[in-house]
Amino acid sequence: MRRLTADERRLLGMRVRAQLLAEPAACVADAVERMLSMQAQDWFGSLWAVAQRADASAADVEAAQARGEIVRSWPMRGTLHWTRAEDIRWLALLTADRIDRRDAGRMRQLELDDGALARSRSVVEATLADGPASRQTLLDALVAAGQPVHAQRGPHILGHLARHAHVVMVSRTDYALHDVWVTEPRALDGDEALAEVARRYLVSHGPATIHDLAWWTGLTIADARRGVDAVRGELAAFAVDGVEHLHASGLEPAEGVHLIAPFDELVLGYRDREVTLRGEPLDRIVPGSNGMFLPAIVVDGAVSGTWRRTARAAGIEVETDAWVPIPGRREPALRRAVRAYGAAHGATATLV
Template sequence: MTPALLRHRLQRQGIATPVADSVAATVRHLAAMQAQDYAASLFAIGLRTSGATLATVEAAIARGEIVRTWPMRGTLHWLAREDVRWMVALMAPRVQAANAARIARDHGLDEHTLARCRRAIEAALSHGRPVMRGDLYAQLDAIGVDSGGQRGLQVLGWMAHEGLICQGPREGRQPTFVWLDAWIPAAATLSREEALHRLALRYLQGHAPASAADLAWWSGLTQKDAKLALESASSSLLRETHAGDVLWHAAALPAARAARSIHLLPAFDEYLIGYRDRSPVVADEQLRRVIGINGLVNPTVIVDGRVVGTWKRDADARGHVRIAPFRPLAEKERLGIGKAAARLARFLGAPAPVAS
């Protein structure tokens, strides 16, 4: 992928310049944002939102403007409130179909047992207030479904894939859950064709340029469905062939403000996770240093659209940012990393850190 296409992707992603002035608008622009690492995901939203702080993002969560749930790939994502129902309805059934036999075999969660769990969870949540995960596990234990051995989490994940529950605001470090009908307003049901059409437009709005294979990976849908989605929206899209692959573009971007070229991206950021093909942004010989064999995706240092190292922030009060570069860094690049570290500190409301 050429430098120009990478710059376009950075702009689409809201990394080069913030994409919105509100948390909900940022998440809506990206359609869905990876959220399995909670703290990292808050910064992913914040760095794309003008003037956002940790408190800004957490307030949007508390108001239910953005929602953390399992819409696709069996993985937690942030969605704008109005997108939860149609995205879960479109993409979650494929995850359920792939996992039904496994959770019945490994966890004893057959249809009859899940029906009992469903009734218990509804009784605990239908009042509309957030309930801590541990309290829901206690409800399962009370009906004779042992929540240990990951069984409780499997139940809650299944209920979320059914569109019955989602996560609510955290209480301290602990997640809570809410009954979806009591937390999110009702919405018109989309046909599958309408949902695929919308998905293509929304994915490219925040991720273009991208291929059908990228959309299939990101959504967890089949290649056939991804191609169908893109073709259904093709009258609103542009396409070009690059290195033998068809890349799709959404409508033209608005004129950008002065763009930054050096960034500290959090773990599991959409810039890496949102595409099947990571080779445009990270060299093959460095990929294992970015994405471990356990699937964990490290925080990355981005210069001109490509990964040049990883980073981590010390847990102490000073919040020292430590860089592990893949190559020698120029003085200008180190200065840019320092500015990116200062942006992280402002988001966290922490003292300005030192990057090294």
């Protein structure tokens, strides 16, 4: 692992604070609102990612979803995220057309043209007319209506309906109609939406670059720059190796040891992960480059190893694989992080 410069250490420490890992939000809904959107394809990992940013439990996150405060959907990059309910519509529609163009070839292979998608939407809306229904119920209804769901056809149908704000996920497996479940959606589009996504990304993830924003959202560099230019006066900046990084004014770095979830925003929230990984290759956290990110040990914002949990009758055992020895002075902080993980899951967790 390479030695970080003073500016790089400051950048990582500032991200720890911006991402609520040093000072959690007051509640789950506030945490998700602050983060704007958080990776959520790994269900259990995503519950922990939100919970630790709100000093809450995994059950609290599920309860916030059940109350309609947060939803799970595909607002960006064709990937599941947590989002405040009122934000999902404008955020999803901001990049929906770009994802449609990106996936056009695959949709043709699956014979999902405009007609097939319109028919599928009618089936799904009819099935959800009386209230939420499970993913399997929706897939069964599509098959019964003559719309095959094999070869990933079903997930592509549901993903398309979600990113065009027709449906949202309201539990681990259940869907609901967007316009029924989200009663007060924000109405943003065009330059106003670009400014909003730039402002909230850079406040919650900064210091970050325009290229980080473009990657995170799936926007073009030109659109990301338009959004940033609209809010630049609200932000502060400093350069790392000559590259401008933008962030909230008054943001100070924080220290700490954290056990972050797989796909956590501290890693996935940026295009450039060189500093976060301290020069280590990505496959140390994504073995075999299979797209599956491991949960990570983070020391002062830098990934220093990975960890895994094992459920036992007496509680949870946490085993770490540190790439470099954790300094003795950080051992108490590591044990506190382990205990916090256990508390969020209603169990006693111990470091083994």
